[in-house]
Amino acid sequence: MKPSELRDLNVIGAFALALADDFKGAMQDLADGNESACSALIVIGRESGLSVDRLSKILRLSQPGTVRLVDRLAEAKLVERKTGSDRRSVALRLTDAGKRQVKSLLVGRQHALSEALRGLDNWERSTLSAIASKALRGLEHSAVECDRRCRLCDDVACPDETCPMMAE
Numbered sequence: 570m571k572p573s574e575l576r577d578l579n580v581i582g583a584f585a586l587a588l589a590d591d592f593k594g595a596m597q598d599l600a601d602g603n604e605s606a607c608s609a610l611i612v613i614g615r616e617s618g619l620s621v622d623r624l625s626k627i628l629r630l631s632q633p634g635t636v637r638l639v640d641r642l643a644e645a646k647l648v649e650r651k652t653g654s655d656r657r658s659v660a661l662r663l664t665d666a667g668k669r670q671v672k673s674l675l676v677g678r679q680h681a682l683s684e685a686l687r688g689l690d691n692w693e694r695s696t697l698s699a700i701a702s703k704a705l706r707g708l709e710h711s712a713v714e715c716d717r718r719c720r721l722c723d724d725v726a727c728p729d730e731t732c733p734m735m736a737e
Contacts, residue, residue: 587685588681588682588685591681591682591684591685592604592678592681592721594681595674595677595678595680595681596674596677596678605628605630605638606638606641606642607674607721608627608628608720608721609624609628609635609638609639609642609648610642610647610648610663610667610670610671610674611671611674611675611720611721611722612624612627612628612716612720613648613661613662613663613667614663614667614668614671615724616716617660617661617662617663618651618653618660618661618662619660619661620653620658620659620660620661621635621636621639621658621659621661622658624639624661626713626717627713627716627717627720628717628720629717639661642667645666646664646666646667647663647664647666647667647670648661648662648663648664648667649661649662649663649664674721675723678721678723679723701733702733703733705718705733705734706733706734708734710734715732715734715735718734719732719734
């Protein structure tokens with residue numbers, strides 16, 4: 570690989586890490602700063618009635634780890650368990666407090682992204698978005714991988730019909 574290509578990869582990697590760090594900073598005071606808890610709340614809010622099994626696949630947590638996470642969220646009165654479709658399964662739903670927490674998480678995420686991109690003008694931001702969309706379309710597109718990559722996304726801002734992860 571040429572030195573210029575290595576530098577490009579390095580810059581892109583540093584930018585991705587800076588964004589991830591800024592996300593974590595924005596979530597620090599919410600859901601105990603636990604990324605899995607933040608992700609779980611956003612995913613459950615997007616897909617009310619989600620099963621613990623599906624949540625564990627999206628978050629890449631073990632089944633017992635996911636149950637412990639849901640226990641903590643339920644104890645904090647952010648998530649409630651309901652009977653699932655087959656009576657043996659559990660359907661997860663946000664409480665009103667959980668819905669407020671998700672709104673706070675998404676506002677914090679939006680602020681972190683706005684700050685990270687504040688040096689770009691509208692054209693540059695739009696161009697970066699187009700490039701990122703193209704790169705995302707090139708990634709694996711199983712349903713679980715799409716949900717995993719979009720676990721912190723605001724689905725109101727990027728509904729399925731415009732999501733690059735959902736594009737065919």
